[in-house]
Amino acid sequence: MEQIKVVIAGPRGRMGREAVKLAEETPHFTLAGALDRRNGGSKLSEIGEGFSSEARIYEDIKECLFETNPDVLIDLTTPETGMYHAKTALEAGVRPVVGTTGFSEEDLKELRELAESRGLGAIIAPNFAVGAVLMMKFSQLAAKFFPDVEIIEQHHDRKLDAPSGTGLKTAEMISEIREEKQQGHPDEKETLEGARGASYNGIRIHSVRLPGLVAHQEVLFGGEGQTLKIRHDSYDRKSFMSGVRLSAEQVMKIETLVYGLENIIE
Numbered sequence: 001m002e003q004i005k006v007v008i009a010g011p012r013g014r015m016g017r018e019a020v021k022l023a024e025e026t027p028h029f030t031l032a033g034a035l036d037r038r039n040g041g042s043k044l045s046e047i048g049e050g051f052s053s054e055a056r057i058y059e060d061i062k063e064c065l066f067e068t069n070p071d072v073l074i075d076l077t078t079p080e081t082g083m084y085h086a087k088t089a090l091e092a093g094v095r096p097v098v099g100t101t102g103f104s105e106e107d108l109k110e111l112r113e114l115a116e117s118r119g120l121g122a123i124i125a126p127n128f129a130v131g132a133v134l135m136m137k138f139s140q141l142a143a144k145f146f147p148d149v150e151i152i153e154q155h156h157d158r159k160l161d162a163p164s165g166t167g168l169k170t171a172e173m174i175s176e177i178r179e180e181k182q183q184g185h186p187d188e189k190e191t192l193e194g195a196r197g198a199s200y201n202g203i204r205i206h207s208v209r210l211p212g213l214v215a216h217q218e219v220l221f222g223g224e225g226q227t228l229k230i231r232h233d234s235y236d237r238k239s240f241m242s243g244v245r246l247s248a249e250q251v252m253k254i255e256t257l258v259y260g261l262e263n264i265i266e
């Protein structure tokens with residue numbers, strides 16, 4: 001298999017740490033550098049995270065991309081930083097694989113235009129876990145038969161964005177096959193603001209944040225005299241790593257932006 005040179009942004013983060021280990025352990029990946037907002041100039045092996053890589057840490061993306069000349073930038077940071085990194089990478093001819101969530105529709109449009117104008121691949125995956133991708137696809141299928149649906153996503157309490165990228169993507173995928181629909185009683189009133197959750201085309205999304213959780217989602221369908229529940233649980237961030245690896249491989253073969261892993265695992 002062809003060697004892929006990667007840079008990882010956010011190496012001290014919960015996801016970034018796993019991604020660095022993945023890159024260290026994958027024979028056809030070369031870890032060329034890391035982007036952080038601390039430890040600039042140090043090697044990854046020197047920062048006390050248990051990394052063995054001698055790759056250098058950079059605090060400036062332009063310097064990092066210029067000096068390391070990678071094929072792929074894997075971003076696992078925050079929405080604002082992720083958008084800046086993805087744009088800067090494309091402008092420098094580097095293909096971004098973005099796991100960071102919280103991007104707007106306008107962000108996706110801007111990145112798609114940039115990727116296509118440069119003839120470069122880009123992948124934005126709200127969830128890299130294959131089980132979560134199947135949960136979203138099964139939910140899309142179920143919504144044909146059960147148009148009344150609510151999404152309950154549950155995450156650790158260090159998460160910045162709500163609803164989760166997965167919750168939103170699930171609602172978007174269901175909306176592709178379901179007409180906008182007001183659910184619940186037409187005269188229902190919230191006596192406490194937020195009680196009915198957020199609404200995406202009438203699909204309610206409820207976000208739970210608690211210590212002890214990792215990443216979990218249940219899609220709940222209701223029909224006459226029956227309910228259907230489709231649930232996925234990530235108990236460990238290792239669950240996301242096969243999707244990160246696949247994305248870094250696939251992004252080398254495309255010349256547009258792909259939003260969602262379901263579009264590359266089919």
Ligand SMILES: NC(=O)C1=CN([C@@H]2O[C@H](COP(=O)(O)OP(=O)(O)OC[C@H]3O[C@@H](n4cnc5c(N)ncnc54)[C@H](OP(=O)(O)O)[C@@H]3O)[C@@H](O)[C@H]2O)C=CC1
Nearest residue numbers: 010012013014015036037076077081099100101126127128
């Ligand atoms: N697609 C998927 O399958 C998954 C996506 N995610 C998403 O990935 C993102 C990261 O999640 P998680 O690892 O839990 O978050 P963490 O907060 O643990 O990690 C984010 C890291 O990014 C660093 N960072 C912030 N700003 C910058 C910057 N300007 N330059 C470089 N590094 C920066 C942070 O540094 P500092 O410590 O100094 O703040 C931190 O180390 C989130 O958007 C989350 O929703 C998470 C899990 C799975």
Ligand SMILES: O=C(O)C1=N[C@H](C(=O)O)C[C@H](O)C1
Nearest residue numbers: 101126127159164165166215
């Ligand atoms: O922040 C997280 O942890 C996760 N974020 C992603 C999301 O917003 O859907 C993916 C996964 O749920 C974990």
